[in-house]
Amino acid sequence: MSQPENEIVAAIDGSRRSVEAALWAAEEAQRHRAGLRILLINDDPARLDFAEQAVREATAACLDKAPDVQVADEVRPGHPVEALLRAEETARLLVLGSRGLGGFADALLGSVSTEVATRATGSVVVVRGDVEHSGGPVVVGLDDSPGIDNALHFAFEAAAVRGCELLAVQAWNEAALLAPPLPPAERDEAQLRIEQRAHQRLSGWTKRYPGLRAHAVAVRAHPVPALVDAADASPLLVVGHRGSGGFSGLLLGSVAAGVLHHARCPVAVIR
Structure with missing residues (x-):
């Protein structure tokens, strides 16, 4: 079955966590007036009846949650990671649960979800x-990498459709800057300079979203705890595929994977 472009895809496996993710995706589809596809990748033909029942139940739950959303469901054969990566190529957004996915309910995050x-x-x-x-800001990790505008665009749009504020967090420390520990006066000066640059980075986006309250902070810390703490009451934490919080060029395997394991809210990873 072909998959329409610009469709939100929610990957499930029948586990409770994956259905919760599908319900989150249904609300997101409703906010953006997008279609929703409930997708289960089945790597065991003997489980086909279970897979088809699981997508029917998840579809019914999503329609109950967001009755105005057009929902399709599908079971595809294949390896979960590779099949989901193919589905993601034409999706507006791919939504995964933090556990399960791949036929092993309650499997630890680190296999399918993290790899995808x-x-x-x-x-x-x-x-x-x-x-x-509810009530907290959408939080986005800010850095100086060229691709951070993709994460900022996603974060501003997420805050706008939710009617909430946006907080951009730029984490920094001397080790990340390849510098020795700074004396207090120089550290305060570096903090002010980094925070001013962070505000400047937001200025163009605040003009595009004039009704949205957005501000930036610089935090002298490793980006993972800085972002996790900032997003403690957030509806969404957004990180870029590289950089993500002040460590330009740092691979996703460090910062974004760190927040995927420790964040207490949904995490968006933006290429």
Whole structure:
């Protein structure tokens, strides 16, 4: 079955966590007036009846959650990681649960979800933690890498459709700058300079979203705890595929994988 472009795809495996992710995806589709596809990748022909029942139940739950969303469902054969990566290529957004996925309910995050998020060429959300957060800002990791505008675009749009604020967090420390520890006066000066640059990076985006309150902070810390702490009450934490929080050029395997394991809210990984 062909998959329409610009469709949100929610990957499930019948586990509770994956259905929670599909419900999150249904609400996201409703916010963006997009279609939703419930997709189960089945790597065991003997489980076909279970797979078809699982997608029917998840589809019914999504329609109950977001009745105005056009929902399709599908079971595809194949290896979960490779098949999901192919599905992601034409999806507006791929949504995964933090556990399960691949036929092994309650399998630890680190297999399918992490591998798909780290290898995807587009936007992936891993739904973990408390998905019912309200009142907090959308948090985005800020850095100086050229591709950070993709993460900023996603984060601003996410904040706009939710009607909430946006907080950009730029983490830094001397080790990341390949510099020895700074004396207090120089450290304060570096902090101010980094924070000013972060505000400047946001200025163009705030003009595009004039009704959205957005601000930036610089945090002298490793980006993983800085971002996780900042997003404690956030509906969504957004990180880029590289850089993500002040360490320009740092591979996803460090920062984004770190927040995927420790964040207490859904995490969007943007290529």
